[in-house]
Amino acid sequence: MASDYDDVLAGLHRLAGRLGWPEPRALQRLSGGASQETWAFVAGERALILRRAPRGVPVTTSTQGIGLVSEAAVIEAAGAAGAPAPAVASLLAEQDGLGPGYIMDRLEGETLARRIQRDAAFAEARDGFAQACGAAAAAIHATPLACLPTLPEADAAAQLDLYEAAYRGYGAGRPAFELGFAALRRRVPAPIPARLAHGDFRLGNLMVARHGLAAVLDWELAHRGDPAEDLGWICTPSWRFGAIDKPVGGIAEVGPMLEAYWAAGGDRRVTAERVRFWTLFGSLKWGVMCLTMAKLFESGVDPSVERAAIGRRASETELDVLLMLKGLL
Amino acid sequence: MHSQPETTALLGAVAAFLREVCVPALTGREAFLAKVAANCVDIAVREARDGPAATAAETTILQSLLASPETSLEALRATLCKEITAGVRDETDPALLEALLSIVAARVRIEQPGYASLERAPRA
Numbered sequence: 001m002a003s004d005y006d007d008v009l010a011g012l013h014r015l016a017g018r019l020g021w022p023e024p025r026a027l028q029r030l031s032g033g034a035s036q037e038t039w040a041f042v043a044g045e046r047a048l049i050l051r052r053a054p055r056g057v058p059v060t061t062s063t064q065g066i067g068l069v070s071e072a073a074v075i076e077a078a079g080a081a082g083a084p085a086p087a088v089a090s091l092l093a094e095q096d097g098l099g100p101g102y103i104m105d106r107l108e109g110e111t112l113a114r115r116i117q118r119d120a121a122f123a124e125a126r127d128g129f130a131q132a133c134g135a136a137a138a139a140i141h142a143t144p145l146a147c148l149p150t151l152p153e154a155d156a157a158a159q160l161d162l163y164e165a166a167y168r169g170y171g172a173g174r175p176a177f178e179l180g181f182a183a184l185r186r187r188v189p190a191p192i193p194a195r196l197a198h199g200d201f202r203l204g205n206l207m208v209a210r211h212g213l214a215a216v217l218d219w220e221l222a223h224r225g226d227p228a229e230d231l232g233w234i235c236t237p238s239w240r241f242g243a244i245d246k247p248v249g250g251i252a253e254v255g256p257m258l259e260a261y262w263a264a265g266g267d268r269r270v271t272a273e274r275v276r277f278w279t280l281f282g283s284l285k286w287g288v289m290c291l292t293m294a295k296l297f298e299s300g301v302d303p304s305v306e307r308a309a310i311g312r313r314a315s316e317t318e319l320d321v322l323l324m325l326k327g328l329l
Numbered sequence: 330m331h332s333q334p335e336t337t338a339l340l341g342a343v344a345a346f347l348r349e350v351c352v353p354a355l356t357g358r359e360a361f362l363a364k365v366a367a368n369c370v371d372i373a374v375r376e377a378r379d380g381p382a383a384t385a386a387e388t389t390i391l392q393s394l395l396a397s398p399e400t401s402l403e404a405l406r407a408t409l410c411k412e413i414t415a416g417v418r419d420e421t422d423p424a425l426l427e428a429l430l431s432i433v434a435a436r437v438r439i440e441q442p443g444y445a446s447l448e449r450a451p452r453a
Contacts, residue, residue, distance in 0.1 A: 031358075173406050176429050178413040183420045242445040305366045312372055315436040316444050322430045325420040328449045 004055065005029070008039055011098035012050065016043060019090055036068065036220065040106055047106035048089060056099025065220040070149040072102040074222045077147040078196065083139040084215045086207075109207040109214040113241040116208045117250050125212045130252035132213035133206075133234060134260030140216065141195040141227040142265055148196060153224040156188050156277065163288045170291050176318035180284040183325055187277050192269045194224040201230035202239040203249040228270045231257065232278020237320040237329060238286050238313075244329065247279070280324050287317030337374050344370040375439045383435040394428045427451070 005027065012024040022044035030038040030049075039050040051068055066074070072088045079085040086104040116122050125132075154162065164181050198205075199221030207215040233239070235247040235254060243250030248257050254272055262268055294311030296302040323329035334342075347367035352360050384402060391405035392398065395412075399405050412418045418425050434450035 173403075173410045175406060175409045175413060176433055178410045179420055179425070179429065182413055182416070186419075237446055240445070244445045244449070305362060305369055309365050309369050309372075312369075312440045315433060315440050316446065318433045319430075319437050319444070319446050319450060322426060322433060323446055323449050326426050326430070329446060 007056070008050070008052075008098065011056075011092075011096050012041060015090070015092065015096040015098070015103070018093065018095065036065075036101075046089075049086070049104050049106045050098070050101065051104065052092060052101030053099045056097070056101075066149075066151060066222055068101045068220075070151070071219045071222070072104075073149045074151070074196070074219050075104070078140050078143045078198075078216075078219070080147070081139055081143040083143065084136050084213055085219075086215050086217065107207050107209075107214050109209040111204060111207055111217065113203040113239075113250070116203065116206075117241060117243055121210055122208060125208050125210060126251050128212050129208075130248050130254075130256035131260040133201075133248060133252075134231075134257040134262075134266070135264040136213055136216055137198075137201065137227070137230050137257075138261050138264035138266035140198050140201075140230065141267070143196040145194075145196065145224065148224075151196075151223050153194055155191050155194065155226050156229075156281070157191075159225070159229075159281070159285070160184055160188065163285050167288050167291065170295055172291055174314075174318065176322055177284065177287060179325065180280070180287075180318075180321040183321075184277070184281055184284065187280070189226070189228070189274050189277055192226065192267060195227040195267070197223055197225040197227065197229050199223050199225075199230075200233070202234045202236070203241060203251075204239070206249075226274075226278070227267055228274040229278050229281075231261065231270065231275045232280075233282045235275065235279040236282030236286060237279075237324075238283065238316060276324075280321065283317045283320040283324065287314050287321070290314035290317065337377050340370050340374045340377070344374070372440055375442070379435075379439050383439060386435060387432045390428050390432055394424060 009024065009027050012027065016022065016024050024041045024043050027039060027041040030040050037052055037054050041048055041050065051071075053068060069091065072091055075085045076088050079087065086107055089103040089105060092098050092101045092103070110116055110122065116125070160181065167177055167181070198216060198219060200218055201216065205216065205218040206213060207217055234249055237244055240246065240250035246252055247254050254275060258270070258272060258275070261270060290310055290313045293307050294314065297304070297307040297311050320329060344367045347363050347370065351363040352367070355363055388400065388402045388405065391402070391409060395405060395408055397405065397408065399408070409418075420426060430450055434447060437444050437447055437450075
């Protein structure tokens with residue numbers, strides 16, 4: 001850990017020298033995932049975030065992420081289109097010795113779901129949450145495709161194929177999953193023009209400040225797809241963090257989110273029914289992701305207790321799929 | 330003749346050690362992972378205590394749903410999966426939904442008893 005810290009600090013010194021920035025200080029590690037590391041630091045008066053590959057080594061086994069260089073390009077394009085996204089300060093260069101990644105502004109706000117849902121400090125943000133999510137999604141989806149790097153494209157049918165293939169690959173004969181896939185197959189919506197989809201638009205990836213939504217974070221799953229996907233994902237029961245009565249992140253209702261989405265120029269074919277399809281899909285998708293975690297753990301690729309625990313969350317998604325099919329959720 | 334203490338009591342002691350000693354002694358990510366570890370031990374305790382009954386109940390429910398004398402749970406599940414993929418049964422079948430809800434809710438009560446959606450599931 002200590003040498004990791006020293007390596008990052010040395011790399012940031014090289015970067016600051018290259019860009020003529022003040023000396024970096026107050027470095028602290030925020031998180032380390034399987035696909036990226038996040039560090040906070042300060043240069044002069046500017047609070048910044050470093051996002052880089054784990055230990056600076058590009059991830060080659062990732063099946064989904066678009067890579068940090070594309071991620072930075074997507075954030076810049078979406079931000080230019082008016083989406084609430086953090087400003088990218090600089091891409092990392094090879095001579096920085098930090099591996100691929102980028103530096104972005106560190107924004108003030110909260111990402112912890114339970115605090116956003118409950119703390120008195122966020123009461124005003126909660127009041128406007130549905131509208132803020134609708135407007136932010138509309139802005140993301142309005143990003144001109146010509147301004148984007150090459151991204152994967154997958155509509156509803158393609159994503160069903162993808163996740164069902166993963167499920168079958170695990171050899172898991174789980175009746176609730178089978179029923180979920182079969183029900184979704186019968187409900188696939190007619191395709192509408194593909195837009196930039198954030199791909200992980202949910203509580204946890206939304207930076208919320210006292211007055212409202214400050215920024216949408218974690219763009220590594222961005223792709224071209226059905227614009228209703230993002231609005232369905234934020235309603236997926238697992239992302240309501242216990243407040244299941246309020247579909248939009250456990251905070252708000254779908255109706256006002258859609259009204260705001262349309263008012264901000266979002267495609268009117270993104271209807272409540274289309275969003276419901278993607279919410280049901282969201283539970284099944286998260287379920288397959290939990291099965292993936294279980295496999296990573298069992299195969300020894302990632303023997304961590306965290307991976308093991310998430311593996312056991314597949315049953316929550318089965319429950320949600322069944323409750324949604326029965327009209328109880 | 331059982332060895333003492335019971336397996337679940339051993340696991341309970343481990344969970345208590347993680348929560349009461351490790352979590353307060355650690356910070357940040359390590360403290361979080363110690364909590365996750367304690368939750369995993371809790372799952373193992375509930376699995377040891379309630380898992381066999383849940384498996385037996387699932388077998389009975391599937392035998393009844395499929396009108397089958399088959400005793401292998403694996404085989405019963407495989408048969409039901411085949412019927413669902415073949416379109417023989419779908420989500421408009423109330424008996425199917427009721428059976429699966431009961432089975433899955435029992436699993437969630439072992440794996441995540443605090444999961445909010447359980448409030449909407451049939452009672453155990």
